Amino acid sequence: MFFPGSRYIATPQYILTLKDGSVVPVVKAPTPGAPVVLGYYRRQTGDRLDQIAGRFLGNATQFWRICDADCAMVPDALAARPLVGVPLNAT
Numbered sequence: 001m002f003f004p005g006s007r008y009i010a011t012p013q014y015i016l017t018l019k020d021g022s023v024v025p026v027v028k029a030p031t032p033g034a035p036v037v038l039g040y041y042r043r044q045t046g047d048r049l050d051q052i053a054g055r056f057l058g059n060a061t062q063f064w065r066i067c068d069a070d071c072a073m074v075p076d077a078l079a080a081r082p083l084v085g086v087p088l089n090a091t
Contacts, residue, residue, distance in 0.1 A: 007064045035069045037085035049075050049084075056086045 054060035069087040
């Protein structure tokens with residue numbers, strides 16, 4: 001259901017039955033721990049989180065780790081921030 005490296009890969013799945021009787025698998029959103037950052041990066045015009053993750057973490061699909069380091073549930077929450085915390089490169 002999730003790509004390798006996803007923050008949800010090890011999250012337990014649950015089955016939810018909707019009002020119409022259909023069933024869907026769901027996962028509980030993970031709650032990040034206290035942010036541990038290596039430092040802060042000043043974003044340039046056009047910088048996307050996947051590009052920043054590729055540069056500092058070596059894997060563009062790890063953009064969610066930047067979100068966790070900045071206590072942001074979704075990437076759009078960081079869109080207006082000029083500085084983003086870069087997590088340590090340890091998983």
